[in-house]
Amino acid sequence: MVSRRAFLAGSGVVAAGGFGVFPGLTASVQAATSSTSGSPARLLPAFGRPKHLDYGDVSKLSGGDQTLLTTLQGIVNRTEPELYFLYDTGTQSTPDAKWLADMHLPTKLYANPLDLVAKYRSRIRGAIVHDPAVPDSINIATTLAGLENAVVADADQAKAHGLKIVKDLRGVFDGDRVKTYRWQLDNLYSRCTHKLLAGLPPTMVVNVENVVWQEIARETRQIRDSSNRGTYDLDVSAELGGEAVYVRFGDSFTDDGWGASVLQVSVKANGTEIARFLPNTPEEAPYLFDGSHSSIGGEGNRFADGGNYWIYRFAPPAGTTSLVVTVEMWNQYVVSITDIAPTRIEPFPYFRDYVVATKALVSWLPPGGETGELLIEHYAKYPTLAPYMGWFANDVSGEWDGVDLASQGGSPVIAADFYMNGTVHAGFTAPISDKVRPVKRITTPKNKVYVTLTFGEGDNIQYCQRRMRDIWDDPKRGEAPANWTISPLLAETGPGLFSYYQRTATANDLLVCGPSGGGYTYPGSWPADQLTQYLKMSGGFMRRTGMDQVYAYNNRQNNQWVPFPEEIAKGYADYTPVKGIIQSWDGDPLLVRRGGLPIIGIWGAPGKAAEYKTALDARIANWDGASPLFIAGGIGAWSWTPSDVAELAALLKDPYELVLANTFFDLLSRVLP
Known part of the structure; x- marks a missing residue:
């Protein structure tokens, strides 16, 4: 889901960098106030453990019908998860089907998932009817659905399923996005949870079949x-x-x-x-x-x-x-x-079960102009560490500006707009080890080029749920050392997912914390006192999940990433267990020690294995071989697979040595002044 363009940095000798709450819930939700040791307090909502799941394949349904079902799922699963849906296809090879099978729960398949509306009609009060002429009314309807124990539907759906109309939004809003979400903030915020806020696109573009280009x-x-x-x-x-x-x-x-x-x-x-x-x-x-x-x-x-x-x-x-x-x-x-x-517009259905179940307020405010100003007002109303879950408009520019505004407002971002069945995954418990992977120590550093390769995107829990599962199941995974960024917040949003990756990792797979700790954020944009809270929370989650390496972003100035200053690096050293930081980078080679931690910029190259190797050779062309050279290589998680990594590893003959991040930083900490 997160689209990040790879940045190429210049060549260097020593280092190489650049790469680019809730009635019915089983536990109350508290802000995380973790100390420097022990488990953190609960950051995100808790759900009951599912005992039996009714499920169906919704991949062929319209976005409107999927929205009806996901909001029904939110109401039903609030008390105890009972509904699960397959969004890709009904085959056993898709992530939704794999995760369902991994839970080993009793299930019942509904050939027509819409039959579940009738089965669970007694659990809901009726429908919040959105206005098809005003797309943003879908988000207002979703917020109201959580507050009123209702589903989101259009008028035809409500009639077809015999649903009482609890609130009719047709004609209420005039299409002015700022005015619409201002009304919601003024009138609904006080009734919503203040533990998280959500950002979801109200609609999505769907490809029309049989179009010939x-x-x-x-x-x-x-x-x-x-x-x-x-x-x-x-x-x-x-x-x-x-x-x-x-x-x-x-x-x-x-x-x-x-x-x-x-x-x-x-x-x-x-x-x-x-x-x-x-x-x-x-x-x-x-x-x-x-x-x-x-x-x-x-x-x-x-x-x-x-x-x-x-x-x-x-x-x-x-x-x-x-x-x-x-x-x-x-x-x-x-x-x-x-x-x-070639396309048509339909309601965007995903992640609405989680939003409805938690009674979250959901908006869609591009981070620039008037909408950006209103987004800032949203962050100001929520307490420090209340996550922003979902995503931002405008893709790359929206990502950078949106995460920056969230950081200034003290909210870590959890990319979750395509996180399906979140109410089930958050409730399904599974063992997560807090043991840190032992370092395979290289006793005497040699005059080699030490390379560590890292799959990005792990802050994105929908990536962890979908794309990561697909490439993780590549039979060539484990043939070569690779680091896998992953969100420690899966300990609360998807314990079964994190547990699966942890227990099936090979000796050549290392789970490392995704940007930039407990949620995607730019530490340099946080107010100093609030940043300490974020780092303490991150440290608690990292200890809980046995991770002591992190891939991190800082903020941007003049369209370039800013290196971590001493005080932020020291915050990581003081409050988290990290042994080193791989930092997103797009300038000259970055390799420094700050706060007692080695920090290296990540470097990337376009293409697949052969082209990557050619770029590495060019990268080290001026290296004199008189001392070790360290390169933190970024791997495009949306285009590469473990098979590609294995192909690259086979090309990395002397003077290269491919190592995991823990070995990499163990070496680096001993040779870096």
Whole structure:
């Protein structure tokens, strides 16, 4: 879910870096106030342990029906988890099915999951009806559903299932997002839990089946330096004749993160200009059919990497026989066209069970402008350490700005917008060891290049639930040393998940704490006194889960990551068990000792094994071999697998030596001044 572009740093000799509460709940929820030893107080809501699960495959249902069921799940599971859903497919190879099987609970399959509405109708008061004309009303309805013991539905669903309308939001809001969420903050906040706040998109884009795309332009070279930047005329006339032409921009090499980038667009119909705009401007808005899978770059350019894309829609005047789209474009683009609307908008259903069950207030406020100001007001109302669960609008820029605002407001972020069945996973208990993995010590450091490789994204609990499970089950995992970032907060949001990874890890798998401790955050943006609370809480969770390594972010200034200052590093040393910090980095090589801890910047390279090895060779080209060299290598968790790591490991002959992070920092602590 978290989209992070990899950053490449310059070469160096010594180090290499750059990479880019609740009635019915079984326990009351308290703010975490962990000391420097022992277990932390409960940070997140507690749920009962499931004894039996009714489940069904909802993968083919509409977003509206999934929303109806996930909000029903929230009400039912609040007291004791009884409902579980499969969101991908009903096969036994998907994460949802695997986790269900791993729990070894009695289950009953419902061929039509919507039959569960009738079965559990007595548990709910009725429906909160959202306004299809105002997408954000879905979030208001979700907040109200938790408070009123109701489900979220549209009017047709409520009628079809015989649900009493508890509150009808049609016509209540006018589409002004700030005004809508201001009303919610003013009128519902006092009734909601103050232990967490949530951020979820009200709607999602769903692909329409049987759409045929015609490719009209492709960059066949792996270009990442904008050297092919130019003005391109894209003739899209072949798809004229329908109600509109849809133009999709994507990445021609999905492995390395340098896809299509566009700065200017103009459109001519029969030689007459009918549109001209820059990305991320009001002029672009009428033509941007789907921009949810793209991001805005530093020049104001729109880009999409990996499997991401964006789509423009152009509806020329009747009788148009020639339609040409002219773009300033660069890097690894692929452009395709169709005359069929390729996507539709549906309610976003995921994670709403957890939000409803905990009576959380849920909003969707992009972190800039007026919406950003209102988001700041939200953080100010919540106590220190109340997590922000969900995600932010605007992808990369939303991530950086959103996490920064949350950090300033004393809220760690838990990326959870695609975390499914959270009410079940939070209640299912499983043993988690607090024993730290022993270090495989290298007695005498040699004049080698010591490399440790780390899979990122572990702060993201939905990644831990879905993508991580997929690649963890790669049969080649364990053939080569690899570090796996993971959230220690799974001890409360998914004990069974954490337990599974811990007990199935090989000697070559090391679980390390994801950015930047107990929740994704930028420590440099926290008020100093609140940061101490965050570090104490993080230390408690890390001890509880047996982790003493951390991959961490700091804040950004002038579009670059800032190194940890002495006082923050000392805070980690004082309040957490970390033996060293791998820091997200995009500048010159970073290797320092601060607060008594070795800190090294993470370095990354595009492509897969062979290209990564070539980049490593270039990285060490100026190394004189007279002393050990340390490189913390980042691995793209969305594009790499353990098979790729094994392939890279086979290429790393002398002078390279691949080690786990605990061995890496044990060596580094002995040779670093």
